[in-house]
Amino acid sequence: MKKKYIFIDKSLVNKKMKRKVTLKQIAKELDVSISTVSKSLRNSLEISEDTRQKVQAFAKLYNYKPNNIALSLKNKKTKTICIIIPEIIHHFFATVISGVEHVANENGYNVLVCLSDESFDKEVINMEMLASGSIDGFIMSLSKETQQKKDFHHITEVINQGMPVVMFDRVTNEILCDKIIIDDVHAAYNATQFLIDKGLKKIALITTVDYVSVGKLRTEGYKKALKSNDIDINENLILKIEDTEDFDHYIEELLQNNDIEAIFAVNELFAVTALKIANKLGKNIPEDISIIGFTDGIISKYSTPSITTVSQNGIKMGGKAAKMLIDRLESEDEEEEQYKTEVIETELVERESTKN
Amino acid sequence: MKKKYIFIDKSLVNKKMKRKVTLKQIAKELDVSISTVSKSLRNSLEISEDTRQKVQAFAKLYNYKPNNIALSLKNKKTKTICIIIPEIIHHFFATVISGVEHVANENGYNVLVCLSDESFDKEVINMEMLASGSIDGFIMSLSKETQQKKDFHHITEVINQGMPVVMFDRVTNEILCDKIIIDDVHAAYNATQFLIDKGLKKIALITTVDYVSVGKLRTEGYKKALKSNDIDINENLILKIEDTEDFDHYIEELLQNNDIEAIFAVNELFAVTALKIANKLGKNIPEDISIIGFTDGIISKYSTPSITTVSQNGIKMGGKAAKMLIDRLESEDEEEEQYKTEVIETELVERESTKN
DNA sequence: TTTCAACACGAAAACGTTTTCGAAACACAA
DNA sequence: TTGTGTTTCGAAAACGTTTTCGTGTTGAAA
Structure with missing residues (x-):
């Protein structure tokens, strides 16, 4: 046996x-x-x-x-910070976490990760739950639903309890706190200008619906660039995509019904999808159409042809956010400094999807 | 003014x-x-x-x-679990976290994320730090360095203190605990067989060095498939890549010096790199060379052509891992059940990089 | 009037630390 | 012997809970 x-x-x-x-x-x-x-x-x-x-x-x-818990109780600090993000599967958010984690670790902090799944309710529940002593402060990027509802009471509440909050990327003016952002308008302006400098005029924009703050800002930058080059804004060339829906056919329509010379997409997914659809329609990238995306992710890098993008440097954003939060935690009840908004430089990473 | x-x-x-x-x-x-x-x-x-x-x-x-901390102290449980992974930028690990987070949240647990950066020391420090009351249990995937050193004392120690540990993906036989894995050998066997069934015989393997457990197992599966189809194993077609180095030229050599019909790569990065280099060398995918990758990530999906892969379903793995850990936490000091090893089904996702 | 439940509440311990303060013990000088 | 310091330690409070146990009050039955 x-x-x-x-x-x-x-x-x-x-x-x-x-x-x-x-x-x-x-x-x-x-x-x-x-x-x-x-x-x-x-x-x-x-x-x-x-x-x-x-x-x-x-x-x-x-x-x-x-015992850490006993210490936390005694010291009234947990040495833990929480980052709330809409989702982790997006490369950008993963890089931000990475940045946060490194800086946090260097300073003896641990990182709790909460996913809001773009849901207002989950954001609220998570914050209320954790604000009761579990953590020392928040780093967060707003969920789409929160941005749509414009309801930020959960954040104000936490701040009023004396818990520091640092917002990044998807932020709002209605909350006073430290923020880390990129200059979306400026970055979009530059990207569009880059295309214009190549002699391209019929530039399409693939963007999100307006309540997504960054989408709106990037749209603004796109328009601004066209204007300052005296190019008429053609609303037919602007495609606003609701994120939940299946958007492939919208892009296909856009490409079929207009003889477009270039595309500026406000995120990676839109960019790569446009690229694939253009391919399908027999257009060559970049010979027939140039494409620029946003967010320097893994897709743009490994796509064929690789995609020129505006790089956001999530690691840097995360790192700075963690630094700001920790600074505030450790300097607490010294002079209350003013809230700062730090703007991270973006960079245009030129690859194969734009002709030169 | x-x-x-x-x-x-x-x-x-x-x-x-x-x-x-x-x-x-x-x-x-x-x-x-x-x-x-x-x-x-x-x-x-x-x-x-x-x-x-x-x-x-x-x-x-x-x-x-x-106050959560006070409750934790009293109840001797923190309702927090920690997941230690080598890095978060990899799509697979991000999906695992996502799975863990959802199941954890459903059960009232929070998730602390620690990145080992493939470093043994960071893994040890993190575990020792957190084992002192901060969390209720660990979910982890070994760092490469730990696998290389074969030093698992930090894990045994934690387990001996009565703290449950669930390992996933990169596991080791030297530790007795719950595990979630895929059948790497079997999955690799199937992928290779899939290529053979297409009539392809000169199949190259791009894999990692042997101390990476999953790389070794997948290599085993590849060889097994060849053998059972009476195809001789040609060591020239097997490329073992040290992860730190710049490996592009190795792949280029491999492709130039052999008239290869197909490539099986043990991860996404190897697969897409091979694809790009093949393209550069004027080979058409899949007409000249078929390619199969491993890990159903974002790269394979959006690459052009999109890449056929073995899908690992990280979300499911993460979810199961969290479930196992929480079950053990909540059933604690009832009968000590035996440790379980659960095998998650893999799936071959057929896309454009393999001809039919 | 005595007795006994039932009811409503408070004191205190416990979880594991750190820290303040008081005090015992001892040495030494006057 | 008395007074003064110094050294070395312990008691207890504090952090914010939950829970056990005790106790005082009430009302009713005997």
């Missing part, structure tokens, strides 16, 4: 289990007070050399580590 | 600041004991209808929320 499983004796397992040791247990074992143990471990001069060494040796032997 | 800034009076700010109210404060205000307040809020029958209502009204007015 073959043995198929190895059953592990429970008492044996428990023997191996060194449950976490506490100050109280050490104190009892060494027959001193809890205070003495605590002080010894923190090398207080109040305690004699002898006792200190004895305690420290014992603590090391039993691998004593102070 | 134009006003450039609006200075906000600090006392005013503080007036608006409703700092978190505690049981003690409510008790004092209503001139009852803390116990009475606590019981009232939890609708204890010990307390008279009158008092209960009074307390509840007051608590609602001042927006009382119990």
Whole structure:
């Protein structure tokens, strides 16, 4: 008979289990007070050399580590910050988290990640839940639904409780707090100008509906660039896409019904989809149509042809956001500084989808 | 003179600041004991209808929320789980987090994200740090360095302290715990067989160095498929790539020096890079060379041509991992069940990079 | 009037720390 | 012996909860 499983004796397992040791247990074992143990471990001069060494040796032997929760309760800080983002599958948001995590870690903070799924309710629930002591501060980018509703009471509430909030990318003027953004208008302006400089005039815009702040701003930049080059704005060339819907056929229509020379898309997905549809319609990129996207993600980089984009540098944004939050946390109740809005430089990454 | 800034009076700010109210404060205000307040809020029958209502009204007015840290200390559970992954920028890991987060949230848990950056030390530090009360359990995928060193003491230690650990994707046999994996050998076998079924025989493999567990297993599957179809294994067609190095020219060599009919790549990056280099060398995909990748990521989907891949379903993996961990947390100290290893089904997603 | 429930509430312990303050013990000078 | 310091330690409060147990009050039954 073959043995198929190895059953592990429970008492044996428990023997191996060194449950976490506490100050109280050490104190009892060494027959001193809890205070003495605590002080010894923190090398207080109040305690004699002898006792200190004895305690420290014992603590090391039993691998004593102070309980973080108890410390949090005592210090009223958790050394944890929370980042709330609409979703994590987007490359941009993943890079932001990466940036946040690194800076946070360097400063001894941990990062709690919450996904709002673009839902107002989840955003509210998460914030209310966590504001009750679990974390020291928030970094967040608004969900689409929140931006549409323009209801920010959950954020004001948290701020009024004295908890710092740093907003990034999708922000709102209705909340006073630290912010990290890019100059969407300017970046879009530059991207459009870049196309115009190549001698292209019939430039289509694929953007989001207006309540998405960044979409609106980028649309603004696009229009501004056209105007300052005395190119008429043709509303037929502007496609506003509701994010939930299947948008392929809209782009197909756009490309079929207009002899477009270039496309500026406000995100990566729109850009790559336009590229694929253009291909399907027998247009060559960049010979027939030039394409510029937004967000320097993995798609643009590995697409064929690779796509010229406006790079947002999510890692930098995340890093700066974490730095701002932590600065505010650590300087707390010193002079209340004014809230700052920091603008991160964007960069046009030229690739194969635009002709030169 | 134009006003450039609006200075906000600090006392005013503080007036608006409703700092978190505690049981003690409510008790004092209503001139009852803390116990009475606590019981009232939890609708204890010990307390008279009158008092209960009074307390509840007051608590609602001042927006009382119990302090999570205090609760954690009392209950010895934090309702937080930690996921440690090598990096977040990889689409696969992002999807896993997404899966974890959703299931965790459904069950009232929060998710702490730690990035090991493929570094053994960071993995160790993070685990040791957090094991001291901050979280209830771990979900993790090993860093490359840890796999190389084969040093898992930090994980055993945590487990011995009674903290449950669930490993996924990059796991090891040296640790006894719950695991979620895919059958890498089988999936690679199928992918290779898929190519063979198309009549392709000269199939190259682009894989990682052997210490990466999944790379090794997928290599095994590839070889197995060749053998069972009586195709000789040509080591020249097997390219093992060290992850840190710049590998483009290796792939280029591989493609130039052999008249390859198909490529099986163990990850997305290798696949798309091979595709681009093949293109550059004037080969048509899939007419001249068929390509299959691994990990159903964003790159494969939006590449041109889109890439046939083995889909790992990270969301499902993450969800299952979270479920397993939470089950163990909540059933704790009931019968110690045996550790389970769950195998997630993979799926071959057929796209344009393989001919039919 | 006594007795006994039932009711309504409070005191205190517990979770694991840190820190303040007081005090015991001892040494040493006057 | 007394007074003055110094050294070394412990008690207790504090952080914010929950929960056990005790207790005082009331009303009714005996």
